[in-house]
Amino acid sequence: MATIRDVSKLAGCSVATVSRVINRKGYVHKNTEEAIKSAMKALNYSPDRIARSLAGKGSLTVGLVIPDILNPFFPQLARAIEDVASDNGYNVILCNTSNDPAKERKCLDVLISKRVDGILLASSTILPEQILELQRSAIPVVLIDHQFPEIPILSIVARNREGGAIAVRHLLEEGCRKIGHIRGPLHVAASLDRCLGYEDECGSEPWFIPSLIAQGDFHSEGGFRAMQELISRHPDIDGVFAGNDQMAIGALHALYKLGIEVPQQVKLIGFDGIASNRTVPQLSTVSQPIYTMGSQAMEYLLRLIAGETLPQQVHEFEVQLVIKETTKAEGRMAVQ
Structure with missing residues (x-):
C-alpha cells in the first residue's frame, strides 16, 4: 500500500508539501500541486479519511442544495460539482428541496448536523437571513444560479x-x-x-x-x-x-x-x-456553461474551506x- 512518502518521492517534493495539498492548508505552487495529485492517482493513494477527520481536518463532505432534480440543468451542475469534489477527496451530499422552503430549512439543518465543510446553494427560495446565519456559523457558502446584490456572498451566475x-x-x-x-x-x-x-x-x-x-x-x-x-x-x-x-x-x-x-x-x-x-x-x-459553472463553484468552495479569503462577489459567465x-x-x- 502506497504511503505519503511514496507520493512525495514520485512527485519530487517533501512530505510536508504533500501534506499541505492533502489538507488544503498553506500555499503550494500550482505545478507542484498537479504533480502531487498525479502521483497520488498513479499510486492509488488515498489519505485516511477517519484520521483526517479526527485530526480536525473536517468531514470531507460538502452539501449541494438544489430546487428541482427533474430539471436537467441541475443534474449537469451536480455532475460537475461531484467531479471536482471527488478529485479533491470530498463527497457531496445532494439535497433536493422541490422548491419547498420548509424542506430547504430541514436540508440545511441536516447538513449542519453532519458537520459538512461547506455548502453550495443552487436555490431560488433561500432567504438572505439564512445565508447570513451560515456565515456567522463559519460555514463556507457559494451561491449558484442566484444572487443577492445587497449581501456580500460569492455567487456564480450566467449573464x-x-x-x-x-x-x-x-x-x-x-x-x-x-x-x-x-x-x-x-x-x-x-x-x-x-x-x-x-x-x-x-x-x-x-x-x-x-x-x-x-x-x-x-x-x-x-x-x-x-x-x-x-x-x-x-x-x-x-x-x-x-x-x-x-x-x-x-x-x-x-x-x-x-x-x-x-x-x-x-x-x-x-x-x-x-x-x-x-x-x-x-x-x-x-x-x-453549466459544467464550467458547477466546477468553478466547487473550486471556490474548496478554497474557502482551506481558509483562503476570496472576494464576496458575483461571478458572471458568458452565454452562447x-x-x-x-x-x-x-x-x-x-x-x-
Whole structure:
C-alpha cells in the first residue's frame, strides 16, 4: 500500500508539501500541486479519511442544495460539482428541496448536523437571513444560479439578462415582428433577468404590450400552458422566447397540437442549452456553461474551506447563442 512518502518521492517534493495539498492548508505552487495529485492517482493513494477527520481536518463532505432534480440543468451542475469534489477527496451530499422552503430549512439543518465543510446553494427560495446565519456559523457558502446584490456572498451566475437580449435579437434578425415571452417563476432571479433582457429588446417596439409575456414555471407543462395562452391572446405572434429549455419543449408541443408550424409560422428559442438535440425540430437556445459553472463553484468552495479569503462577489459567465431548426431552416444552422 502506497504511503505519503511514496507520493512525495514520485512527485519530487517533501512530505510536508504533500501534506499541505492533502489538507488544503498553506500555499503550494500550482505545478507542484498537479504533480502531487498525479502521483497520488498513479499510486492509488488515498489519505485516511477517519484520521483526517479526527485530526480536525473536517468531514470531507460538502452539501449541494438544489430546487428541482427533474430539471436537467441541475443534474449537469451536480455532475460537475461531484467531479471536482471527488478529485479533491470530498463527497457531496445532494439535497433536493422541490422548491419547498420548509424542506430547504430541514436540508440545511441536516447538513449542519453532519458537520459538512461547506455548502453550495443552487436555490431560488433561500432567504438572505439564512445565508447570513451560515456565515456567522463559519460555514463556507457559494451561491449558484442566484444572487443577492445587497449581501456580500460569492455567487456564480450566467449573464442571464444579456442572454435574454441575445435570444430576442436573434428572433428579430430572423424576421420576427411580434415576439412573445414565456417567463419563469417570479421568485427566481435568473427568470427575472431573462425577462428584463426580453424587455430591453422589445419594450420600445410599437407592437409591444405586457400581455405578450405569459407566466410559466420552468417546467414543460407550464411552457405548454403559457404557449396556448399566448396564441389565444395574440394569434399573430411569429416568435417566442421561452425562459428555459424545459418550457420551450412544452411550447413546441403546444404549437404542434395547435397545428402551427415551427419555424415557418412561429420561431422558438429557449435558454440553458440542455435540449437542443432532444426535440424535433431541434431547439435553438441560449446556452450557459453549466459544467464550467458547477466546477468553478466547487473550486471556490474548496478554497474557502482551506481558509483562503476570496472576494464576496458575483461571478458572471458568458452565454452562447446556439442556432438550430426552431429558428432557422436546416442547412443554415450555426453556433455563435
